[in-house]
Amino acid sequence: MKRIVILISGRGSNMDALLNAGLPARFVAVISNNPDARGLATARDHGVATAVVDHRAFGDRGAFDAALAAEIDRHEPDLVVLAGFMRVLTDAFVGRYHGRLLNIHPSLLPAFPGLDTHRRALETGARIHGCTVHFVTPALDHGPIVIQAAVPVLPGDTEEKLAARVLREEHRIYPQAVRWFCEDRLLLDAAGAVTLRKAAEARGALVSPPLDA
Numbered sequence: 001m002k003r004i005v006i007l008i009s010g011r012g013s014n015m016d017a018l019l020n021a022g023l024p025a026r027f028v029a030v031i032s033n034n035p036d037a038r039g040l041a042t043a044r045d046h047g048v049a050t051a052v053v054d055h056r057a058f059g060d061r062g063a064f065d066a067a068l069a070a071e072i073d074r075h076e077p078d079l080v081v082l083a084g085f086m087r088v089l090t091d092a093f094v095g096r097y098h099g100r101l102l103n104i105h106p107s108l109l110p111a112f113p114g115l116d117t118h119r120r121a122l123e124t125g126a127r128i129h130g131c132t133v134h135f136v137t138p139a140l141d142h143g144p145i146v147i148q149a150a151v152p153v154l155p156g157d158t159e160e161k162l163a164a165r166v167l168r169e170e171h172r173i174y175p176q177a178v179r180w181f182c183e184d185r186l187l188l189d190a191a192g193a194v195t196l197r198k199a200a201e202a203r204g205a206l207v208s209p210p211l212d213a
Ligand code: GRF
Pocket: 008, 009, 010, 011, 012, 013, 014, 015, 083, 084, 085, 104, 105, 106, 167, 170
């Protein structure tokens, strides 16, 4: 069984979705950079070991990332999952976990990397928004895409309504991506392309608003 470490900074709802998904994995630790992260208590309720590596205790990113990596490596994970982990990671950290570091981002990448994705989607008049699970590379929010889910942007949407619609899909696609990893079905080649082995053929197209009949 694959050993998984989850990194969080706050609420931890994606972490909770992963812990509840019945995955063929052992969640060996949940680690936060924020001692007040709500998700730490949730993890403990699931019986998962928790640790805090507070970034404020370190002089620079490199020192923080080295301490974080040391804490992660103690648990000998096969996979490290970023679930609302709000720190930019150094190239050295990302390189150390190449091919075994996943992130979820609340937009259809490559649209809207960075923060405030829902507000930006509304401001640009996008009709379709969504979320993306990707392997992490040094370029922020730009790594090879594993899976995406799309939702419509509806009339009268606020940032909160749209965020909630996207978050429901995050809670579906992140466990799916991690399950594929655990089943050794995700292949990341040297060129940075992701292949899913034994995938059912994709059918149809998603259009929003729906076309007239
Ligand atoms: C999610 O929207 C995730 O995509 C983004 O930060 C948010 C974290 O939410 N990276 P939670 O902590 O998983 O509830």
